[in-house]
Amino acid sequence: MQAGLGLHRTAVAGAFSFGLLLAALSAPRIGRWLDAGHAAAVFRAGAALAVAGLASLAMARGAFGLVLGWSLVGLAMAGLLYEAAFALVGRAFDDAGERLRALAAVTVSGGLASTVFLPLLAWVVDTVGWRGALLLFAASVVAMAVLLERQVLPVLSRPIALPKEAPAGVAHRKVPLAARVVFPLATFAAAGLTTLLVPLLVQRGQAPVAAASALAGFGLAQLPGRLWLLGGRRRVSVALLVWWPLVLQSAGLLVVAMSGGLVAAALGVGVFGLGAGLHTLARPWLLQGLAGPALAGRWNGEVARVQGIARAVGPVLVVAASATLGMPAVLVIVALVLLASVPAARSLASGARRP
Known part of the structure; x- marks a missing residue:
């Protein structure tokens, strides 16, 4: 991106850091929406933002395009990555042991990001360029969203109520x-x-x-x-x-x-x-x-x-x-x-x- 856009390294890294900051600042609000039973809406919005952000990055022509793209991707990360997945999976399992195994399954899959997908990303960038790679991964997010919609959200996004034994004021x-x-x-x-x-x-x-x-x-x-x-x-x-x-x-x-x-x-x-x-x-x-x-x-x-x-x-x-x-x-x-x-x-x- 630095070479293709003719930008300073600091500008490229700064746009990425801004996306991470937005993801961090959005996390508590996303958590409240998940607690309120809006998991399906959060994941749908996250997928849409991810596609829009990756497409924006692919079409970027300068620093503004990078900041816009990473801003959208940052908001998407808040709704799609570990924090949202942990909350969704945690609510679906009452038994602590089964919940731990389910969380482990999520993190094992997430570990593929560095062990498998990072080398794969490097190969794709070498093959089709970084703009083509971004568009290809935007298409993969669409496929992921379809899979979530059909196989995951109907099972894991059921609403729950506070336990009967919960003390007064637990929500605070x-x-x-x-x-x-x-x-x-x-x-x-x-x-x-x-x-x-x-x-x-x-x-x-x-x-x-x-x-x-x-x-x-x-x-x-x-x-x-x-x-x-x-x-x-x-x-x-x-x-x-x-x-x-x-x-x-x-x-x-x-x-x-x-x-x-x-x-x-x-x-x-x-x-x-x-x-x-x-x-x-x-x-x-x-x-x-x-x-x-x-x-x-x-x-x-x-x-x-x-x-x-x-x-x-x-x-x-x-x-x-x-x-x-x-x-x-x-x-x-x-x-x-x-x-x-x-x-x-x-x-x-x-x-x-x-x-």
């Missing part, structure tokens, strides 16, 4: 502060790792292709834990999902920061990815247990808003900090902050154990 309960801290910190840590890993390894003498290969392991490393949860039927410890992943992510960051070679860095990325893969499931499953199905959409949306902001500002902050402190020091600091959030995560897990 606020998201625990710990949830607003723990999950965005994990998102910030992931943004920091993916931003700094390749330049850190290149600085240490590794070839760019080898460094990128180590980063590619991040997506693969998230799958084993999710597949294990998808196939298992035993009860899962709340700690396994909520605070042990933070320990794994902290350990992975420390290994990367102190590693001297490619193998050790790849090992650190793998450990971090294993924790991140489990922690992705923790938020929707935990918040559903704490809030109940009637509030899960709003709570997920509010936490997702903070996570989206962390995802958008994370790369900028870690790059700015590394210019002064150095990349290894920044990774160590992020790891220590993540470890410091473990007590807050344990308090969340403790709350989930109560009936």
